[in-house]
Amino acid sequence: MKRLIPAILLLLCISSQLYAQPSDAYLTNRLNAGRMPGASMVVVKDGKWIFEKSLGKADIANNKDVTRHTIFMLASVSKTIVATAVMQQWEKGAIDLDIDVNNYLPFVLKHPVHQTDSITMRMLLTHTSAIEDNWNTMGSLYVYGDSPIPLDSFMKEYFTPLGVFYDATGNFYGYQPGAQWNYSNMATTLAAYVVERVTGDLFSHHCDTAIFQKICMKNTSWLLSGIQDTTMIARPYSYIGGNYEDIGLYGYPDYPDGQLRTSVTSLARFMTMYMQYGEFEGTRLLDSTTVDYMLQPQTTAVNYQGIIFYSAPSSNGDILWGHNGGDAGVATAMYFNLAKKTGAIVLTNGDGTQSVSPDLLVDTLYKFGLTVTPAPTDTFPHCSEPTTVYDVQPSLANVSLGPNPTTGILGVTTDKECMITLTDMQGRQVAQQRLQAGKNMLDLRQSAAPGIYFVRIIGENGAVIATEKILFLR
Numbered sequence: 001m002k003r004l005i006p007a008i009l010l011l012l013c014i015s016s017q018l019y020a021q022p023s024d025a026y027l028t029n030r031l032n033a034g035r036m037p038g039a040s041m042v043v044v045k046d047g048k049w050i051f052e053k054s055l056g057k058a059d060i061a062n063n064k065d066v067t068r069h070t071i072f073m074l075a076s077v078s079k080t081i082v083a084t085a086v087m088q089q090w091e092k093g094a095i096d097l098d099i100d101v102n103n104y105l106p107f108v109l110k111h112p113v114h115q116t117d118s119i120t121m122r123m124l125l126t127h128t129s130a131i132e133d134n135w136n137t138m139g140s141l142y143v144y145g146d147s148p149i150p151l152d153s154f155m156k157e158y159f160t161p162l163g164v165f166y167d168a169t170g171n172f173y174g175y176q177p178g179a180q181w182n183y184s185n186m187a188t189t190l191a192a193y194v195v196e197r198v199t200g201d202l203f204s205h206h207c208d209t210a211i212f213q214k215i216c217m218k219n220t221s222w223l224l225s226g227i228q229d230t231t232m233i234a235r236p237y238s239y240i241g242g243n244y245e246d247i248g249l250y251g252y253p254d255y256p257d258g259q260l261r262t263s264v265t266s267l268a269r270f271m272t273m274y275m276q277y278g279e280f281e282g283t284r285l286l287d288s289t290t291v292d293y294m295l296q297p298q299t300t301a302v303n304y305q306g307i308i309f310y311s312a313p314s315s316n317g318d319i320l321w322g323h324n325g326g327d328a329g330v331a332t333a334m335y336f337n338l339a340k341k342t343g344a345i346v347l348t349n350g351d352g353t354q355s356v357s358p359d360l361l362v363d364t365l366y367k368f369g370l371t372v373t374p375a376p377t378d379t380f381p382h383c384s385e386p387t388t389v390y391d392v393q394p395s396l397a398n399v400s401l402g403p404n405p406t407t408g409i410l411g412v413t414t415d416k417e418c419m420i421t422l423t424d425m426q427g428r429q430v431a432q433q434r435l436q437a438g439k440n441m442l443d444l445r446q447s448a449a450p451g452i453y454f455v456r457i458i459g460e461n462g463a464v465i466a467t468e469k470i471l472f473l474r
Contacts, residue, residue: 019367021051028055030361035239036331036350038066039358040264043365044272045342048374049381051365052264058234058349060244069387071219071233071261072347075325076185077332078222078260081270082192083125083308085207087290094198097122104194106152107160111177112168119177124184124191125307126299130177131187134158134170138185142252142328143429144419144458146223148467149253151203155193158186181301185257188308192256203256215273215280216383217266222255232387233261234349236329244350247329248419258327264347265381267334271322271343272380275336281380295321295338314363316370324359326352333358335366342369399457405471408445410455413438419458422448444472 031039038056042049054066089095095104100118102109111117111130123129137158141147147154157163158171165171173182196203199210204222212220221227230249237244251259269280274295278286294307304311309321312335322335322343331352336343344365346358401412412420414435420442422431431447433440435457444453450472457466 019371021368022364024053024055027053027361030356031056031348031350034331034348034350034352034356034358035244036348036352036356036358037237037244038070038234038350039346039348039361040066040068040070040072041344041346041361041365042068042264042268043342043344043369043372044268044275044336045340045369045372046374047272047276047341048378049268050369050372050374050378054264059231060235060237061246064231066234066349068265068381069219069232069263071227071263072332072349073233073236073258073327073330074260074262074267074332074347075258075327075330077267077323077325077334078256078258079188079308079325080323080334081207081211081260082188082195082256083294084211084270084285085195085203086121086125086191087286087294087307088210089195089198091287091290095121095194097125101190101194104197105155106197107156109159109190112161112172113174114176117177121191121194122298122307123178124187124194126301126305127181127183127187128178128299128301128305129184129187129190130173130175130179130182131184131190132171132173132182133185134165134167136170137165137167138252138254140428141254142250143423143456144248144250144421144432145456146225146251147253147255148423148454148456151189151193151196151253151255154253155190159190178299179301181299181305185254188257189254211270211285212266214283214285215269217262217269218383219387220260220262220266222260224249224251224261227261234347236327236349238329238351250328258325263387264345267345267347269380271334271336271345274321275338275341275343277338314366316367318366320366322362324357331358333362335359335362337366340370342366344369399466401455401457401468401470404468405473406444407473408443410442410444410470412440412442412457414440414457416459421456421458423454423456424448424451448472 038058041053043051058064058066058070098120119129158165192203199206236247273280277288277291297303311319311321318337320335324333331348334345344362346361399414418435420433423429455468
């Protein structure tokens with residue numbers, strides 16, 4: 001699930017005396033203790049690239065090392081991109097933070113209990129909207145590859161009473177909008193959808209042109225389909241039974257709350273833009289006053305919540321702004337101090353632990369960064385720097401399946417190992433099975449009712465090889 005790493009207010013408070021540059025041995029030890037097989041780390045100070053380190057494996061099975069070009073899934077750090085896109089539209093006057101969000105929606109959103117109370121963009125961006133994450137729904141919609149459910153369809157089906165995914169008690173808290181703070185992935189997703197509505201462009205594509213391309217965030221995409229070479233993506237791993245288990249490259253319909261994939265180099269450009277009050281290498285994404293406004297407390301419900309970004313204390317007492325994130329096989333953190341113009345990022349392809357998380361590694365790296373005087377040669381990698389493309393590209397499998405219609409037993413023949421998933425017309429995954437090279441059988445009778453389904457064949461690189469609609473009859 002997309003989440004904040006536990007103990008939001010204590011995440012950086014564990015004392016550490018490592019102010020010197022941390023050694024590879026120390027960092028590797030921390031990664032191992034946190035069940036994180038690989039990581040990319042960066043420290044930026046005064047707009048200078050003062051430290052980078054990539055350690056461990058991006059792909060254990062294929063023995064691929066992590067490099068600074070390795071693409072990681074960001075989990076909830078993705079939400080800082082949503083905040084940026086919203087505030088760009090706020091600067092243009094296209095979005096008002098304090099009017100009813102229904103002004104921007106093609107459907108009517110009402111709290112089921114407090115129907116006369118407005119839900120505003122500010123509430124969406126500060127986790128005070130009373131919108132709840134219904135994990136019975138959200139958890140069932142994780143799929144290999146990108147979700148087949150469009151963002152606009154999912155928002156309507158989740159938030160309107162006749163929607164397939166609507167649940168008055170599961171999708172909303174009982175209190176009035178604005179009254180309390182509760183972390184909400186779905187609120188952030190709705191904020192992204194508002195950007196989609198006011199710009200008339202798919203949110204995933206809008207961010208490409210309004211943010212990523214402007215500051216050279218190469219190999220950055222909300223969707224797996226936007227990554228040219230998916231072998232550059234770090235495989236996500238969970239530590240199960242003493243071994244790392246490859247979770248696979250997955251997606252979900254509420255992608256703006258956690259599905260962004262990028263490299264530490266690209267994310268460092270984004271973080272530096274904020275540390276430089278909206279500008280990076282001559283390109284301005286936000287006005288300086290907007291950045292200052294975003295990085296201030298925005299709600300009386302809690303004193304640390306800005307516009308998506310939140311504040312947390314470093315173990316040396318400095319107040320940092322940023323975000324962390326976690327999902328299956330993913331743990332990430334990005335924090336910075338505006339006054340000292342120092343920030344650090346840690347991206348990993350493991351779950352992390354309470355005692356050793358990317359947050360604590362960021363704390364170590366941040367304090368080291370404070371001791372460094374940047375040199376003129378401490379420059380960011382040039383935008384034109386070639387990124388690694390692995391020599392061995394995965395070839396797509398040849399697949400055949402049938403009969404269609406089927407009475408329950410579906411035969412699938414493939415020349416390579418891959419994954420098959422079965423989703424219903426609402427995008428809910430009802431079955432999945434790993435396919436071996438050769439002939440395979442998928443028995444639908446135990447997992448699905450008669451009806452129309454989408455079958456997707458997904459390769460080991462997360463790419464969808466084939467999609468077919470089938471009719472299941474009894």
